Amino acid sequence: MAVVSNRMIRPDVGRVWFRSRALARQARPGQFLHLRVPDANAAILRRPFSIHDVVGDRIAILYRVVGDGTRALSALSAGAPVDVIGPLGIPFRVMPSRPPLVVAGGIGIAPLQFLLRRMTARGLHPRLLYGCLTRSALLPHLAVTRAVTTDDGSCGGRGLVTAALAREIGRRPGAAVYACGPWPMLRETARLCRERGVPCQVSLEARMACGVGACQGCAVKGTAGYLTACHDGPVFDARTIDWDQGVAV
Ligand SMILES: Cc1cc2nc3c(=O)[nH]c(=O)nc-3n(C[C@H](O)[C@H](O)[C@H](O)COP(=O)(O)OP(=O)(O)OC[C@H]3O[C@@H](n4cnc5c(N)ncnc54)[C@H](O)[C@@H]3O)c2cc1C
Ligand code: FES
Known part of the structure; x- marks a missing residue:
């Protein structure tokens, strides 16, 4: 999965968009992606992030920078490859008859x-x-x-x-x-x-x-x-x- 864009929307919060037709098609609200960020010294473990948005074949996560993994995520530029597992987990079950x-x-x-x-x-x-x-x-x-x-x-x-x-x-x-x-x-x-x-x-x-x-x-x-x-x-x-x-x- 490759980064399309990555911008800080607040000094400590960024939004990164990836392109993946398969993930965008499968994703359900409430599920998460398990990301391994390249070049992050401490990023041996994957980091979980909720799926923030899906538009066409693009999928976004919204992240707050709190440590090494999210700092490395904030440094990714367009075109960078990211190793991802997902979508994972149980999504929200929408109850259409209830407001x-x-x-x-x-x-x-x-x-x-x-x-x-x-x-x-x-x-x-x-x-x-x-x-x-x-x-x-x-x-x-x-x-x-x-x-x-x-x-x-x-x-x-x-x-x-x-x-x-x-x-x-x-x-x-x-x-x-x-x-x-x-x-x-x-x-x-x-x-x-x-x-x-x-x-x-x-x-x-x-x-x-x-x-x-x-x-x-x-x-x-x-x-x-x-x-x-x-x-x-x-x-x-x-x-x-x-x-x-x-x-x-
Ligand atoms: C299912 C799921 C969905 C998530 N979705 C989002 C999201 O959409 N946006 C987002 O910004 N974050 C989300 N998180 C939290 C995110 O995974 C952590 O902030 C991230 O892994 C921290 O990595 P780091 O290497 O930057 O920080 P680390 O160096 O690992 O930790 C730095 C600090 O962050 C705290 N921290 C680490 N992991 C978590 C965690 N899971 N929850 C709370 N605090 C943590 C640590 O206690 C420590 O104080 C989600 C977590 C889960 C389990
Ligand atoms: S992270 Fe291993 S069981 Fe949930």
């Missing part, structure tokens, strides 16, 4: 853009609730109906995105929730949905090695035993997760 509420926290917007695009293409009208710490942390995303919240009130409503979700659930009877973001946000989302009887799917992150269910390195505690984030997830029905285990990563 979709899509909840993103920070970089958790990454897999949701593709989900929003596919929902819109199916004639659904997803409402995106997008929460960030502050205005400068907001990332560009699709122009679907959205409500922005920032913890400090510098853009959109002041407060946590889960408070906005609590209000929206009341306004959208029969809704289904699809969420990605930090663990405390997902835990509160799962709690609200359980309390109100709303179906909820969450995309979880865990440190990964093999990416295909072989090493148990990405184990997440479920209500009925351990699950692997790479093979049983990364998208889970929120009711199957033990939310008292603390942060999964």
Whole structure:
């Protein structure tokens, strides 16, 4: 798979587009790619990234630079080859008869853009609730109906995105929730949905090695035993997760 373009959209966040007809055709929202970045000293292990978007035969990931692997990724220029396994994992299961509420926290917007695009293409009208710490942390995303919240009130409503979700659930009877973001946000989302009887799917992150269910390195505690984030997830029905285990990563 070759890089088509790679640009920073914020000082610490980049978007890279690859060309691969086969991957673009197979990809489903919520799945991830397991990338080995060339020339990265520490990149012996692959790094998992959600599929952020698919347009024609191009496929994108949105990455935050946090260490050697993502730094090496940010240095790739057009034409660079990248070794990839994927698409991997369980995607979101869209429930077409229920109004979709899509909840993103920070970089958790990454897999949701593709989900929003596919929902819109199916004639659904997803409402995106997008929460960030502050205005400068907001990332560009699709122009679907959205409500922005920032913890400090510098853009959109002041407060946590889960408070906005609590209000929206009341306004959208029969809704289904699809969420990605930090663990405390997902835990509160799962709690609200359980309390109100709303179906909820969450995309979880865990440190990964093999990416295909072989090493148990990405184990997440479920209500009925351990699950692997790479093979049983990364998208889970929120009711199957033990939310008292603390942060999964
Ligand atoms: C299914 C899945 C999908 C993901 N999708 C995205 C995405 O779309 N965009 C994105 O920016 N990141 C995503 N991640 C996280 C991404 O894989 C890590 O940030 C990346 O592997 C870090 O590599 P590194 O070599 O730069 O950092 P490292 O040197 O390995 O680590 C640097 C720091 O990042 C932390 N870190 C490493 N891996 C993870 C992880 N899996 N989750 C949280 N923190 C981690 C480490 O604890 C450490 O503090 C996803 C992870 C999973 C499991
Ligand atoms: S990373 Fe090996 S089982 Fe998930």
